[in-house]
Amino acid sequence: xxxxxxxxxxxxxxxxxxxxxxxxxxxxxxxxxxxxxxxxxxxxxxxxxxxxxxxxxxxxxxxxxxxxxxxxxxxxxxxxxxxxxxxxxxxxxxxxxxxxxxxxxxxxxxxxxxxxxxxxxxxxxxxxxxxxxxxxxxxxxxxxxxxxxxxxxxxxxxxxxxxxxxxxxxxxxxxxxxxxxxxxxxxxxxxxxxxxxxxxxxxxxxxxxxxxxxxxxxxxxxxxxxxxxxxxxxxxxxxxxxxxxxxxxxxxxxxxxxxxxxxxxxxxxxxxxxxxxxxxxxxxxxxxxxxxxxxxxxxxxxxxxxxxxxxxxxxxxxxxxxxxxxxxxxxxxxxxxxxxxxx
Numbered sequence: 001x002x003x004x005x006x007x008x009x010x011x012x013x014x015x016x017x018x019x020x021x022x023x024x025x026x027x028x029x030x031x032x033x034x035x036x037x038x039x040x041x042x043x044x045x046x047x048x049x050x051x052x053x054x055x056x057x058x059x060x061x062x063x064x065x066x067x068x069x070x071x072x073x074x075x076x077x078x079x080x081x082x083x084x085x086x087x088x089x090x091x092x093x094x095x096x097x098x099x100x101x102x103x104x105x106x107x108x109x110x111x112x113x114x115x116x117x118x119x120x121x122x123x124x125x126x127x128x129x130x131x132x133x134x135x136x137x138x139x140x141x142x143x144x145x146x147x148x149x150x151x152x153x154x155x156x157x158x159x160x161x162x163x164x165x166x167x168x169x170x171x172x173x174x175x176x177x178x179x180x181x182x183x184x185x186x187x188x189x190x191x192x193x194x195x196x197x198x199x200x201x202x203x204x205x206x207x208x209x210x211x212x213x214x215x216x217x218x219x220x221x222x223x224x225x226x227x228x229x230x231x232x233x234x235x236x237x238x239x240x241x242x243x244x245x246x247x248x249x250x251x252x253x254x255x256x257x258x259x260x261x262x263x264x265x266x267x268x269x270x271x272x273x274x275x276x277x278x279x280x281x282x283x284x285x286x287x288x289x290x291x292x293x294x295x296x297x298x299x300x301x302x303x304x305x306x307x308x309x310x311x312x313x314x315x316x317x318x319x320x321x322x323x324x325x326x327x328x329x330x331x332x333x334x335x336x337x338x339x340x341x342x343x
Contacts, residue, residue, distance in 0.1 A: 029181065030115075030230075030233055030237075031178065031229070031230045031233070032230050032233075033230040033231055037227055037230065040227055041224065041227040041228060044220055044223050044224050044227060045224060047220050048217065048220040048221065048224065051213055051216050051217045051220065052138075052217065054213070055140070055152050055154065055161070055213050055217075056152065056154060058150075058151065058152045061212075061213050062150070062151075062152045062213070063150065064212060064213075065143075065211040065212050065213050066149065066150060068205060068211075068212050069143045069146075069208065069211070072208070073205065073206040073208075074206055074207060074208060077206075080206075084203045084206055084207065085207075087199065087200070087203055088165065088200060088203045088204060088207065090169060090173075090196060090199075090200050091164075091165030091166060091168050091169040091197070091200035091201075091203075091204070092165065092168070093124075093164075093168045093172075096168065096169070096172040096173070097120075097124065097172060100120060100172050100173070100175065100176065101117065101120060103176075104116035104117050104119075104120055104175075104179070105117060107179075113240065114239075114240045114243060114244075115179075115236060115237075115240060116179050118236045118239055118240060119175065119178070119179060119229065119236055120175055122229070122232050122235075122236060123171050123175055123225055123226070123229060124171070124172075126225045126228070126232075127167060127168065127171050127221075127222070127225055130221060130224075130225065131162060131164055131167050131218070131221050134161070134162055134217075134221065135159040135160070135161065135162070135164065136159055138154055138155070138161050139154065139155045139156055139157050139158050139159070140152070140153050140154050140155075140156070140158045140160050140161035140211075140214075141153040141156045141157075141158035141160060142158060142160040142209060142210060142211070142214075143208050143209070143210070143211060144208060144209070145158065160209075160210060160211070160214055161211070161213070161214050161217060162214055162217035162218035162220075162221050163201055163204055163210045163214040163215045163217065163218030163219075164218065165200050165201065165204050165210070165218070166197055166198075166200055166201035166204070166210075166214075166215050166218030166219050166222065167218040167219070167221045167222035167225075168222070169193075169196055169197035169200040169201070169222070170193065170194075170197040170218070170219055170221075170222025170223055170225075170226065171222045171225050171226060173189075173192070173193035173196050173197060174190070174193040174194075174197070174222065174223075174226045175226070176189050176193065177189035177190040177192075177193050178226055178229060197219060197222065198215075198219065201215030201216075201218060201219060202215065
């Protein structure tokens with residue numbers, strides 16, 4: 001009973017937090033480039049360059065890569081092969097970026113800030129630029145495509161060095177620790193992301209898709225990006241301010257009232273000359289439709305057009321009425337009839 005009550009209380013607290021209106025924290029802890037971080041960045045960069053030099057010069061690290069490859073871990077422990085096939089997905093960029101972006105998007109909405117999403121986007125851009133350039137610049141082939149035993153397989157058009165899965169796991173899961181709101185959460189998430197990323201890298205070695213040195217260099221490449229993020233914080237803050245300004249302008253434009261139609265102007269009386277008053281008082285003729293006028297023009301004979309009253313009467317052939325001039329035009333008053341006289 002007590003366990004059920006405690007669980008109910010915890011669920012009530014969770015739902016009470018979810019029901020609160022989103023609010024921006026009073027103070028957001030933004031990491032700065034401290035002296036301790038600069039020392040870690042320098043040490044990691046030296047480790048990165050040392051691994052590259054060891055592989056380029058075909059040192060003991062390359063011999064270790066070949067020994068691990070010939071050991072074939074996937075044949076030594078086949079029972080964990082199915083599990084590791086799914087576990088390695090934690091290092092693929094697409095699924096991990098979607099999961100982390102969903103969580104950081106919810107945090108951005110709750111805290112009224114775009115910093116989590118912008119920080120994730122910045123880290124992924126840095127990852128694509130740096131790791132992608134190193135992959136294609138060094139052109140190392142993987143274990144499945146190796147050509148000469150004992151060689152470093154560099155400059156042969158490959159894209160395996162450093163390990164992209166490992167670097168992506170370090171950056172994607174490490175960004176959660178970077179954006180943690182408390183020091184305790186940051187420590188726990190840092191340890192969890194380090195274990196996860198190192199496990200992803202070793203899984204690629206187990207599956208035979210990467211050399212061991214690929215994993216070490218990928219781990220260092222991802223850590224360099226996380227350590228360098230405070231240098232990009234001013235740019236992230238400036239971008240967030242501009243995006244919020246654009247949002248506010250858009251809201252203002254949407255909330256503007258629609259302009260009301262202008263009131264009709266009062267008629268203005270114009271003074272006309274006296275001679276035009278009679279013309280204005282006369283009834284206006286009804287306009288003839290354009291279709292009717294154009295229709296009548298098709299039946300007119302060529303020549304100047306005359307009014308009906310000006311035309312001379314035409315007597316049709318065979319008419320019984322003589323073409324006498326005693327016929328008055330239509331509408332005129334008829335003269336009085338003459339009395340009949342006997343003849």
